[in-house]
Amino acid sequence: MATAPAEPEPELGAAALDAVPMVALNYGVRRRLGLYLNPRATAAADWTALAEELGWDYLEIKRLEALPDPTAVLLEEWQGRCPGGATVGRLLRLLRDLRRHDVLLELAASMEADCKKYLQRRQQEADQPLQVPAVDSSVPKTSELLGITTRDDPCGNGTEMFDAFICYCQKDLQFVQEMIRELEQTEFKLKLCVFDRDVLPGTCVWSITGELIERRCRRMVVVISDDYLESDECDFQTKFALSLSPGARLKRLIPVKCKTMKNEFPSILRFITICDYTNPCTKKWFWTRLAKSLLLP
Known part of the structure; x- marks a missing residue:
């Protein structure tokens, strides 16, 4: 009688994997999951067996059947419904219970690698570098995250708020510069947070990013291209923003497709309506639509 091949033992313990939310898994791993389960x-x-295990009923499963990547949408909806229970550890146990040893053999190592990166980022955020105590006690002491942009008060008396954080990779900077011209220097008068232009050096990049996305920017624009898919920073920023607004209920994240793509559009963003700069039929209204979405209360 044939037996299933042995699965690799995870280096991270079950408790550690149960503490890692699904947002830690990158686009490549989610896409491979879809190729196996769709x-x-x-x-x-x-994927239907996985949906049943997660508590989806018949009508919900029928709705997902009409989608091109039901696995990706299922995982995103699971994260929105059960933000505390949708973990990588739970997913691995479900795949094991469903006897999908082929998926585990192929993807368990990649999933664990993503979990390690996620935990390392969290550790970096917790382990902030200690500041040398000032000799003169009269020197004002301000929080590390008060003066982080060029528009903040250098004395720490005020912080600048932005309409949108722009998530982009370096190769798309030319498009971002056009976005600045169209949204900041026109009648829209929006305030965009562009990392290379607005963020001051000298602070942990992950701490700054989290602070800006969560507390200082009302929304986030994600500039999508093939190069975006290769950026670890963009991956982190996108997943962080999605974790703040599961299921896009708060309309915090706005995907913008800036170039024709050879690769598939990111599955984790496919359920959110996008602004498509590459579509000649709608390009005429592109900047107005994007500006109006950012101006919403």
């Missing part, structure tokens, strides 16, 4: 199969459990 095809309907009689001999192996597919």
